[in-house]
Amino acid sequence: MELRFPLILDGATGTELQKRGYTGDVCAEQWTLDHPDAIIDIQRGYVAAGSQVVYTPTFGANRRKLEESGLFNCTADYNRRLAELSAQAVQGKALRAGDMSPTGAFLAPLGDVSFEELVDIYTEQAAGLERAGVDLFVIETMMTLSDARAAASATSLSSSPSPVTKTAAASPAPTSPRRWWSCRAWASTPLV
Secondary structure, eight states: OOOOSSOOBOOOSHHHHHHTTOOSSSOHHHHHHHSHHHHHHHHHHHHHTTOSEEEOSOTTOSHHHHHHTTOOSOHHHHHHHHHHHHHHHHTTSSEEEEEEOOOOOOBTTTSSBOHHHHHHHHHHHHHHHHHTTOSEEEEEEEOSHHHHHHHHHHHTTSSSOOEEEEEEESSSSOOSGGGEEEEEEEOSSOOO
């Protein structure tokens, strides 16, 4: 499929998983692999409703987030398997966007990771998504520029487009959800 704008994206995945039994006792990615019919049903519904792009169910499937859930040495495999479920769901009728999200980590000295480590984390995730043949990457809900830059760097060697969404606060200490907004930009090269 060719990218034509405007694009109609899919909808909420997490709340739809909850409607189908996900309780949060394990990470959503593990639950999805254990209950593949749930995501296939959700994504087929979105395609039937007119979605041209579905996000792979890989929002929390970077190494850092998976390890927080006790899942080690499985990042590329999980991403590949989850993206393949999306392929089963869309059956070529929509594009698959390899979903990449924040690690929750901060660069030293405020945190415990280097920029190079962040790039490595996202590179593992991108490799699994690319092996499954995603049509594009979506780098979403980034709260730090370091995560956004690292994910964009990790996907920059691919020929697939990589849109980035950044979440930003209107003030250093936002007091309500209304003070948050998303800024969108296309990242076809690393943000340096």
